[in-house]
Amino acid sequence: MEHTASNTRRIAIDPVSRVEGHGKITLLLDADNHVQEARLHIVEFRGFEKFIQGRPYTEVPYFVQRLCGICPVSHHLAAAKAVDQIVGVDELTPTATKLRRLIHFGQVLQSHALHFFHLSSPDFLFGFGSNLAHRNIVGVLEDYPDIGLKGVKLRKYGQQVIAAIAGKRIHGAAAIPGGMNKALSDDERKALLVDIADIIRWSQDAVTLNETIHRQHPENHAFATLSTNYLGMVGAQGELELYHGGLRARRADGSDIFDQFDYREYGSAIREEVRNWSYMKFPYLTAMGKDNGWYRVGPLARVNLCDSIPTLLAEAARVRFRAFAEGAYVHDTLAFHWARMIEMLHCAEAIQELLNDPAITGTDLVVTGAKRAQGIGVIEAPRGTLFHHYQVDEQGLIEKANLIVSTTSNNHAMNESVRSVANHYLDGQEITEGLLNHLEVAVRAYDPCLSCATHALGKMPLQVELISHEGQLLSRVVKDSDGCAVSPHPNPSPSRGEGLRNPLSCSPSPLEGEGARG
Amino acid sequence: MRGISPILLFGYGNPGRGDDALGILAVEAIAALQLPGVECLSDMQLQVEHITDLRGRERILFVDADVACAAPYVLETVTAQQDDSYSSHALTPAALLHTFRLVYGKDAPPAQVLRIRGYAFGLGASLSTLATENLQAAQQLMAELLQRPKP
Numbered sequence: 001m002e003h004t005a006s007n008t009r010r011i012a013i014d015p016v017s018r019v020e021g022h023g024k025i026t027l028l029l030d031a032d033n034h035v036q037e038a039r040l041h042i043v044e045f046r047g048f049e050k051f052i053q054g055r056p057y058t059e060v061p062y063f064v065q066r067l068c069g070i071c072p073v074s075h076h077l078a079a080a081k082a083v084d085q086i087v088g089v090d091e092l093t094p095t096a097t098k099l100r101r102l103i104h105f106g107q108v109l110q111s112h113a114l115h116f117f118h119l120s121s122p123d124f125l126f127g128f129g130s131n132l133a134h135r136n137i138v139g140v141l142e143d144y145p146d147i148g149l150k151g152v153k154l155r156k157y158g159q160q161v162i163a164a165i166a167g168k169r170i171h172g173a174a175a176i177p178g179g180m181n182k183a184l185s186d187d188e189r190k191a192l193l194v195d196i197a198d199i200i201r202w203s204q205d206a207v208t209l210n211e212t213i214h215r216q217h218p219e220n221h222a223f224a225t226l227s228t229n230y231l232g233m234v235g236a237q238g239e240l241e242l243y244h245g246g247l248r249a250r251r252a253d254g255s256d257i258f259d260q261f262d263y264r265e266y267g268s269a270i271r272e273e274v275r276n277w278s279y280m281k282f283p284y285l286t287a288m289g290k291d292n293g294w295y296r297v298g299p300l301a302r303v304n305l306c307d308s309i310p311t312l313l314a315e316a317a318r319v320r321f322r323a324f325a326e327g328a329y330v331h332d333t334l335a336f337h338w339a340r341m342i343e344m345l346h347c348a349e350a351i352q353e354l355l356n357d358p359a360i361t362g363t364d365l366v367v368t369g370a371k372r373a374q375g376i377g378v379i380e381a382p383r384g385t386l387f388h389h390y391q392v393d394e395q396g397l398i399e400k401a402n403l404i405v406s407t408t409s410n411n412h413a414m415n416e417s418v419r420s421v422a423n424h425y426l427d428g429q430e431i432t433e434g435l436l437n438h439l440e441v442a443v444r445a446y447d448p449c450l451s452c453a454t455h456a457l458g459k460m461p462l463q464v465e466l467i468s469h470e471g472q473l474l475s476r477v478v479k480d481s482d483g484c485a486v487s488p489h490p491n492p493s494p495s496r497g498e499g500l501r502n503p504l505s506c507s508p509s510p511l512e513g514e515g516a517r518g
Numbered sequence: 519m520r521g522i523s524p525i526l527l528f529g530y531g532n533p534g535r536g537d538d539a540l541g542i543l544a545v546e547a548i549a550a551l552q553l554p555g556v557e558c559l560s561d562m563q564l565q566v567e568h569i570t571d572l573r574g575r576e577r578i579l580f581v582d583a584d585v586a587c588a589a590p591y592v593l594e595t596v597t598a599q600q601d602d603s604y605s606s607h608a609l610t611p612a613a614l615l616h617t618f619r620l621v622y623g624k625d626a627p628p629a630q631v632l633r634i635r636g637y638a639f640g641l642g643a644s645l646s647t648l649a650t651e652n653l654q655a656a657q658q659l660m661a662e663l664l665q666r667p668k669p
Contacts, residue, residue, distance in 0.1 A: 051642060118565075118566065137566050138566070138613075138616075138617055138620065141566075141617065141620055141621055142620055145621070148621075149621060152566055152567045152569070152570065152621075153567075153570070155567050156567045156570055159567070
């Protein structure tokens with residue numbers, strides 16, 4: 001970051017800001033000063049779907065890892081599943097499937113640990129409005145060393161699983177068309193087994209901590225809470241499934257919209273709306289229509305939607321979770337955290353099972369088939385259902401790509417949660433620090449990638465504007481990536497619409513218009 | 519389980535952003551030499567869990583791209599210091615050393631930072647010509663450093 005002659009700040013690409021992106025929230029008031037609409041803008045444009053056009057399909061699983069520094073494995077695997085279809089492979093060898101599941105569980109475990117311990121736990125341990133300078137993972141390590149260090153080690157373990165299979169922690173070479181690149185050695189398997197009992201136990205502790213926090217804070221139950229449709233993947237028996245299965249969509253009351261839906265037909269089940277104020281698209285379930293078809297994905301959706309979890313401890317935790325709402329769906333937005341930890345526990349247990357499976361060190365890793373013109377890979381990424389769709393030409397070059405990333409699926413819901421929180425905490429016509437803190441907590445519950453900037457604890461680069469029903473900018477607060485709050489300084493008299501304009505404004509094309517992250 | 523190598527080289531940066539790959543490329547070049555007693559790690563950014571990588575070392579060298587330092591590189595000693603980077607998604611080396619001290623109750627091993635001058639950080643860009651020259655110079659320095667006795 002540097003200071004210019006006018007003493008304004010310019011964010012440069014330095015080690016802190018290399019994964020850029022920030023959120024902007026516009027709150028539109030009605031004539032009675034109630035928040036009529038909230039708009040969470042994603043002001044970074046990446047256009048990966050465009051970049052990869054003309055590239056060989058074999059490059060895609062590696063190229064798309066650059067979409068995200070936190071969950072590159074999810075993009076890698078979703079793209080790999082699509083490329084499997086392009087090379088005519090519908091079923092991998094047992095070992096390759098198990099290795100992909102293993103690396104995926106490692107990825108989800110490390111991402112969930114990062115999100116709760118590094119980013120969200122300070123909100124709950126210190127309070128939403130506590131001192132920003134202390135509300136971070138280092139503060140947790142200082143005041144709650146046991147909790148903090150467990151979080152650090154949990155994330156590290158997930159990264160070790162990834163590194164063992166992919167060769168390195170990020171952007172390794174794991175999946176290849178029709179299979180996997182390398183076998184897991186017995187030494188690597190044994191090394192990962194050394195700590196797994198601790199990992200499972202610490203994951204259990206994390207579930208207990210989140211359950212306790214949620215139950216002991218009734219004020220959190222309604223915070224940013226929405227009654228919504230849910231979308232996620234389930235296994236053949238309706239069980240939680242993160243790697244491969246059918247899609248299930250249900251209404252807020254638990255009734256079916258569709259079930260065991262073949263994700264290769266996603267185009268008929270999900271449509272995407274483009275709005276001129278955001279680079280992110282707004283997906284909706286076709287059967288429910290544009291107005292009522294928005295939905296939530298991610299841990300809360302998955303733990304609500306599944307009929308069971310196929311590992312013992314996580315299943316017991318799921319039963320307690322559902323009992324909290326007396327068997328109905330848990331709609332509490334802050335229960336995302338609780339559900340996230342249940343999934344982390346499931347991943348830890350599933351890793352142990354896979355490491356004890358003799359097939360995991362097999363060497364039959366690749367199958368081949370006859371080339372096809374397109375592939376559609378879907379996976380449950382840490383943040384929710386992730387779609388990768390590619391069409392290739394006769395030379396095997398990408399002609400068209402479409403990605404629906406989890407954060408995009410939660411787009412409408414995040415806006416609604418922000419609106420709910422803003423209505424509750426907005427006092428008058430001024431944006432306060434308290435409002436800002438609560439908006440951050442609401443958005444963070446979804447664990448969105450706006451990009452990793454949103455992971456920045458207490459320092460989510462965030463700009464909030466308050467617009468009157470006449471289009472006048474009433475208040476603006478900017479927190480840059482250093483967490484500095486700038487005093488409100490409304491523009492004198494912007495015309496209606498000016499204050500709403502995205503600074504990079506242009507209408508996104510259907511193939512380009514999103515911040516493509518999982 | 520393998521033992522802990524006394525020397526840690528830690529390169530960080532985004533290999534998908536042009537010259538931001540300098541730190542990782544420099545460390546990968548040394549890794550290819552498979553020098554005994556030297557462990558080479560790389561990641562997109564420094565994060566709090568990297569404190570566990572620092573334990574048991576005798577020397578640590580962080581290697582990063584820098585958009586503003588003097589070319590071809592700047593080598594400097596780094597010590598533990600609390601700064602505001604720890605509440606972001608990436609830590610500075612000084613903040614990482616500070617976190618180490620907080621968690622383990624003692625100072626981290628002696629550490630230096632090698633900043634290699636970069637110029638172009640565009641998404642999907644390849645390494646710029648000037649940065650490539652700086653990288654070569656930095657690799658030569660790193661090889662010399664690894665041959666020096668412990669300070």
